[in-house]
Amino acid sequence: MIVVLIVAAEFAFWAVLAAGLAVRYLLRMRRTSAALLLGVPLIDALLLTATAVDLTRGEEPTFAHGLAALYLGFTIAYGHSVIAWADRHVAYRFGGGPKPAAVTLYGMERAREEWRVWSRTLIAVVISLVVLECLIWATENAGDADGGVDPLRASEGAALRVLGIHGIVALAYTIWPKRAPADAGS
Template identity: 65%
Template sequence: MIVAFILAAEIAFWAVLAAGLAVRYLLRRRRASTVMLLAVPLIDVALLTATAWDIRNGGEPSYAHGLAALYLGFTIAYGHSVIVWADAHAAHRFGGGPRPPRIQRYGKERTAYEWRLWTRTLIAGVIAVLVIEAMILVIDDAGGTTPLRGTEGAALRAVAIHAAVALYYTVWPGKAPASEVVPDAEARAR
């Protein structure tokens, strides 16, 4: 049941996002669109409620419950930035807005970008672990919480892997190929 609810929450997230952006840019109803986009967190509340209800009513703790916690952590940490990203692209495509800036592939800008993403991943991991720990407290059965502990491990591994990626860009930020380098003002003046 929880897996189906997680899938429904994911589909609902993208459906509400698409509908909100369509109302904003195709129907030109910004206020109605804002109200729709503000409803996105209600999807997370519904998922959290369903997960808590299932566990409280004797549902066997499973990886699906842990997955719900991971999903919740991800949507809280990344949800706003995903909405902003989608809004910028919809504004460009349908609203005549400027082209969204590209993510730098090299240098300090890329390093800073990776550390910002890692911070979001850390927040997602912490939220997921806290939700899982709350589930474990509610269950109060050490033997039945093994799948939840496994999901905690997955959250912590994701944080560690993302830290390794950010560290890689810190140590080896890379340089733009010569074809992408824009000469500075002095070089152009010569």
Template identity: 50%
Template sequence: MLVALVITCEVGFWVLLAGGLALRYLAGMPRLGAAVLLCEPLLELLLLVATTLDLRNGGEPSWTHGLAALYIGYTVGYGHYTVKWLDRHAAHRFGGGPKPPGPAYGRARAVHEWKLWIRTLAAAAVALALLQAAIWYVGDAAGTAALQGWQFVALRVLAVHAVVAATYTIWPRRAPAVRPGEDEL
């Protein structure tokens, strides 16, 4: 049941996001669109409550609880960023707003990647805290192996993202050369 709820929350996130942006830019109802977008954190709250209740009612800690914790962590770290990023693109495409900035090169891109890593750090910290709270709540060392495994998943994701950010720092991307007579995009 918990896997279905995680999937439902993910689908619900995108439905609310699309609906909120459509209301803002296609239907011309920016306040209602903003209200719909503000409902998105309720999905994560629902998932957190359902996961807690499942463990409280004797549910065996499993990979589904770990997945729920990582999903909640990701939403905390990246949810607002994702909404803002898509809102800028929708404002440009449907609302006559300015074109969002394209990918950066050099030092600016490296700084951007490290800012994203900080979001990943926040996501991992939330997931690790939720998983640790679940481990303490269950209290059975043998029964919490799946949750501990998800803690290592969160740490691996954090480490891999640090390597990615470091590559942009060590080997910065260069802007493509513009040939004479070509217009810049």
């Protein structure tokens, strides 16, 4: 059931985002659009609540419960930038806004950008770990202290692996900066 809720939350995220941007740029109703876009964090809150309720009612923890926590961390850390990205593109296409620049960074600028994005991943992982620890605590207090929290612990490990891999990528761009292509005319 939690997997269905995660899929529904993802669908709801994009549906609310599309509705909010459509109202903003097609109907020119900025306040209504802002109210709709405020619904995005509510989706996360509903998913977290459903996950916690499921576990406190005695449901055996699964990787899906952990995935809900990982999803929550990702949407909090990256949600604003995804919404801003979509807003820029919809503003260009339907609102007469400037064309979003296709930015390709090289050298240390690229390395700094990779570390900036890694910092968002760090935030996502920290949020996920805090939520996972709260779910583990709630599960153990619900009477399942016999090791049933292993899938939640596995989710913590997955989050830390993603953080480590992303850190290696950022470090690689720092050590071996991406070079701009040579001009064809020179």
